[in-house]
Amino acid sequence: MDPAQTTSQEPRRDDAPRRRADARRNHDRVFAAALEVFAETGLQGTVPQVAERAEVGKATVYRSYPAKEDLVAAVVRYRLAELERVTGPAVEAAPARAFDSFVLALFAHLAQDRLLSEALADPRSAPYTGPLLDRLAALMEEAKAAGAVRHDADRQDLRVVLCGMALQLVNLDERNPDQWCRYGELTLRALRP
Template identity: 70%
Template sequence: MNSVQTTPQQNRQDAPHRRADARRNHERVFAAALEVFEEFGLQGTVPQVAERADVGKATVYRSYPTKEDLVEAVVKHRLEELDDITAPALAEVEPARAFDTYVILLFENLARDRLLSEALAAGRSTADTVPLIDRLAALMEEAKTAGRVRPDANALDLRVVLCGMCLQLINLAERDPALWRRYGELTLQALRP
């Protein structure tokens, strides 16, 4: 039997290489997960992520012990990207314009991201999606004060209309950003006085 023995000195010297390799694998897994879940939503699988990252499933599970952990990491990342995209809307001085711009930008971005649209449509109230819904409700309240949203509209109305639109577009497998934008506009019209 020919076995190769490694010394503690060799293990210490190989450790930085292993850490760098593990870091690269983690980055590849996450990049693949972004693609898979954007395309397939919650129907995406760990084997699809592993295949796209060109690693084994065990490599995925080392970074993310469950599919739910991986989904939550992707949702969190997508919401951070959405924050960057919608920042100009939040900078608007006029509250009604801020609300309108935010809703349209949201719908345009949900068109390309199946996972995020499914998370909102399903009302997945994860710690990550709650701030988005809260932000929308706060913007709606400001627009209501400015007279651009019907006075009886509340956060539940917003959630039902917005999430309902998302759910139907997902069920119809619509991915056209122009169509999603149209339904964002219809959402705004439904909330007008």
Template identity: 75%
Template sequence: MNPAQTTSQQPRQDSPHKRADARRNHERVFAAALEVFEEFGLQGTVPQVAERADVGKATVYRSYPTKEDLVEAVVRHRLAELDRSTAPVLAEAEPARAFETYVILLFENLARDRLLSEALAEGRSSRNTGPLLDRLAALMDQAKTAGRVRPDACPLDLRVVLCGMCLQLINFAERDPALWRRYGELTLQALRP
């Protein structure tokens, strides 16, 4: 075999290794991003993610061309986790109480995750938080039909109260889960008839 053939075959032999390396780096970057943004919220940076993943910034940008792309991926992941963790509880809750149960579970989760709480505190329907706010509005309508929420309450009321609570807790840099739960309860009280 001549040297030219050996050289041309070598990259093909390395390709599966390189793909596996890239996949491992991608997983490390994402795991690091989950930690950094949970801890620092939107103040987290790509260099922090790269450092925690023990890769260069270029490796992060290969998987996520912008910080916003990385933030969106993390928020989507956290919302999927929230759905998985709340689904069994909501399935067992009677429809009239499902809204109350979900709000408390949501506040408990937000206490631990600064990025998710900041995303929700914005109060706007975005590609990421829109489905969460829509789910809350649908649950609120069920609770309203059962007489557990004031009849004039609307999705805007829910967003102002719930997202406003989140915003203030973030502004005060409050992370105590018991306090977040208390404000979840106050959110529910504000919407009761």
């Protein structure tokens, strides 16, 4: 086809790299906006809020994430990887107190992330949050063996106490990181022998 005969609706081949770059930029803007919206509002965040924050249309969001659940899952996975980067050094720095360090770092992180707080308490998020809870349970078992955690504490206790505290702080709309750290300390005390 002669280039002069192309219509305004047909993309020209020399436009393809620019369009791909635009799509990548839009995808990055959508994801950055989703991180902000869901950190602020948790699962109550909406695709229209994400689109507005990213300054794109809803259709642009849906091109990258066909359903809100896909976007939430991507954000949770990202936040969990970010949490791993934050908590890893705390645990490695004090192996004898790894469980305590991890729990306190987790609460400090959750103070800034309502979505992750809600996801941890929601059994439907287990495919994403399961590895985090597995790690917490393993650290708790090590602490239990060292006599730092009560002998009868188990994974369900950890889930009820830790996730319950986090979810209640979200429900109370508590955003003060100092308060979150205080409840991290209370969580640890609840699990002490």
